Amino acid sequence: MEDATGLAGLFDFSMEWTPDPVSEGSLRKGVNAPEAPPGGETGPSIFTALREQLGLKLEAKKLQVAATVIERAEKPDAN
Secondary structure (H helix, E strand, C coil), rough: CCCCCCCCCCCCCCCCCCCCCCHHHHHCCCCCCCCCCCCCCCCHHHHHHHHHHHHHCCCCCCCCCCCCCCCCCCCCCCC
């Protein structure tokens, strides 16, 4: 992840957005889907809310990142 905002420091802000619907098959075990808004209300996506409410825009970008590759793992011996 790269921070290209040019902003320094800590900020206290609030945003309102509607979570994207999540299909049951796409959930990882132990992770809960976002709750649907009450009364079927809909609002902006998180991307629109970031742009309109905070003036930030998310952009996809390819970057080099450090990675650790584990080629093999074994259970420890019973001592």
